[in-house]
Amino acid sequence: MAEVKDPTALLVMAVRDLYDGESALAGRLASIRGNASDPDLAAFIAADAERSTRQREQLATIVRSLGEAPGGQANIWLRAILDDADNDAATIAAGPLRDIATTGALRKAKQSERVSYETAIALAELLGLDEASATLIAICDEEQAADEALADILQRLCADQSRS
Numbered sequence: 734m735a736e737v738k739d740p741t742a743l744l745v746m747a748v749r750d751l752y753d754g755e756s757a758l759a760g761r762l763a764s765i766r767g768n769a770s771d772p773d774l775a776a777f778i779a780a781d782a783e784r785s786t787r788q789r790e791q792l793a794t795i796v797r798s799l800g801e802a803p804g805g806q807a808n809i810w811l812r813a814i815l816d817d818a819d820n821d822a823a824t825i826a827a828g829p830l831r832d833i834a835t836t837g838a839l840r841k842a843k844q845s846e847r848v849s850y851e852t853a854i855a856l857a858e859l860l861g862l863d864e865a866s867a868t869l870i871a872i873c874d875e876e877q878a879a880d881e882a883l884a885d886i887l888q889r890l891c892a893d894q895s896r897s
């Protein structure tokens with residue numbers, strides 16, 4: 734049964750999806766961090782867990798401003814990426830190779846977040862919701878910066894590997 738029939742309802746769906754993604758990151762990054770050996774990667778993951786917790790609350794505020802409650806929708810794309818990261822930890826020995834794989838998985842998460850935020854931003858702009866779109870743009874910029882930080886970590890991990 735189709736329940737989404739206008740842009741506002743679609744924005745609620747998009748932001749709920751993002752909310753679940755940030756919730757998944759906030760809840761699961763601690764164990765992913767525990768599987769990391771590289772101090773810079775571990776520090777990045779700790780910072781991203783805090784960032785995700787804050788972003789989740791910002792998203793909840795947006796959903797409530799639209800007259801709805803957050804939650805109730807699973808972000809299956811992001812949760813599958815996190816499952817993949819857990820699988821990497823189970824199948825790759827601790828150390829630089831696992832860290833490279835984990836960095837790759839987290840970059841997938843950042844990219845999935847970035848493009849999903851872009852959809853929400855477009856809908857918020859369509860609806861003239863200036864405050865919501867400004868918040869979503871700021872978070873999207875954070876995801877982009879986080880991906881760039883991970884790209885730097887990836888390059889350094891691989892450079893370390895080539896010297897070992």
Ligand SMILES: [Fe+2]
Nearest residue numbers: 755785788846
């Ligand atoms: Fe995020």
